[in-house]
Amino acid sequence: MKLRFPPLLRMLKRRAPTTLYARSLLIIVLPIALMQIIVTWLFFDAYWRQVNAHMTEGLAGEVAWVMQGYEADPTAAGLKRLSDRAEQSLDLSIIFQPNGQLPTKRHRALFGIDRAMRRALSDRIDAPFWFDTTRYPGYVDIRVKVSHGVLRIIAPRDRAFATQASSFILYLFVRNQVRAIERLAAAADAFGRGAEIAFKPYGAKEVRQAAQAFLAMKNRIQRYVEQRTALLASVSHDLRTPLTRLKLELALAEPGARVEAMKADLAEMEHMIDEYLAFARGEGGEALERAPIAPLLSEVAEGAARAGAEVRVDADQDLAASIRPNAMKRALANLIMNAAEHGEHVAVAARRTPAGGVEILIDDDGPGIAPERFEEAFAPFARLDAARNQNEKGVGLGLAIARDVARGHGGEVTLDRSPLGGLRAVLRLPG
DSSP states (O other), X not given: OOOOXXXXXXXXXXXXXXXXXXXXXXXXXXXXXXXXXXXXXXHHHHHHHHHHHHHHHHHHHXXXXXXXXXXXXOSHHHHHHHHXXXXXXXXXXXXXXXXXXXXXXXXXXXXXXXXXXXXXXXXXXXXXXXXESSSSTTEEEEEEEETXXXXXXXXXXXXXXXXXXXXXXXXXHHHHHHHHHHHHHHHHHHHHTTOXXXXXXXXXXXXXXXXXHHHHHHHHHHHHHHHHHHHHHHHHHHHHHHHHHHHHHHHHSOOOHHHHHHHHHXXXXXXXXXXXHHHHHTTTTOOXXXXXXXXXXXXXXXXXXXXXXXXXXXXXTTOEEEEOHHHHHHXXXXXXXXXXXXXXXXXXXXXXXXXXXXXXXXXXXXXXXXXXXXXXXXXXXXXXXXXXXXXXXXXXXXXXXXXXXXXXXXXXXXXXXXXXXXXXXXXXXXX
C-alpha cells in the first residue's frame, strides 16, 4: 500500500536536504532556531502587554476624570473650561455631541491591543462606552454615554499603546544586517594594513556578494605580490652570481685606480639590487606586534651618526605602537639616512598624537625640497638632484619604501619644511 502525503508535506519533502549530513544538521539546528524565535516572541509579547496595560490604565483614568468634570458642571461654560484644561494638560480633545448615540460597529486592532483598552475603561468607567483604535492612525477615538448626549474624547495613540515596540524589533533586525557590513569594512581595513584576517561572508545576499568580491580581490592582490616578490628575488639571485664572479676577478687583479673604480661600481650595483628587492618585498610575512619606538629610533640614529651626521633623538621611552619591527626599522632608516646624507644636523622626535597614534618627525638642515615637489619625491626612482645633493648609492626608492611601509601599517609619510631650514619628514602611525 502506497502512503499518500498532504500537499504541504510533499512540498517540504521535495525541498528538504538530500544528504545525511545536511539532514542531521537540520535536526539539530531547526529546534534551536524555533526555540529562539518562540522565546523572543514570548518575551516581547509579555513586555508589550505589560507596558500597554500601564498606559491604557493611565488613559482610562484621564477619561474618568473628564467624565467627573463634566458631570460636576454640564453647562457650556463648564464644558469649555474642562476642554481647555484637558487639551493643555493632557493633550486630549473633548467634543460634546448633544443627543448623540454610541456607534454599534468598530474595527478591531491586531495583536490584542483592544483587550487592554476595554479592560482599563471597564475598571474606571461605569457608563456605556465605545472606542476605536484603528480609524485614525495617530489617535484613539473614545466615546462615553453621558446625560443628554455623548462625550467624545480624542487621545494621541502613543498615550495608550507602546507604538515603538515594533520599531525596536525593526532596529534589532537592521542592526543585525548592518553588523555584516561593519565586519566587511573592518576586514577591508585590516587587509589594507597587512594584518591577517579571518572573515566569512554572511548577512543579506548583496552583502555576501560584496564580501565574496572582496575576498576574491584580496586573493588576487596577494598572488600578485607573491609573484612580484618571487620574480625580483629570482632576478636578484641571478644577478648576484655574475657580480660575485666579477668581485672575485677584481680581488685577484693587480691593485690600481681602475680596479678600485670598478669595485665601487660593483658595490653600487649590489646596493641597487638590494633596494630593488626591498621595494618589491615590502613587509613580507612579518607579524604586527606592540613594540617601543624609542629603542628603534636610537638604533637607526646610531647608524646615521656613523655616516658623519650629528643626530639628536627625543622620544618618550614609554611610547609604543603596533608595528612590524623590521619593516618599520627599514622605513625609519631610509628617512633618517636620507636626512643625514643631505644635512649635517638631524633632529628626530616622536610623540603621541591627540587621536592616540604616534607621530615621528625627522628634520635636517640640508638644502630641502621645493613644496611643489614634495609628492614627486615619493615616486619610485625619483631623483630630485636640483633640490637635493646626489645620493651616490641611492636609486630613488628610499621615500617610496618608507611610505609603502607606513601605509601598510595604516599610517602615512608626508614632507614639510623643517624648522632647521631643510626638509621635515613626518611618519604617522595609528594607535
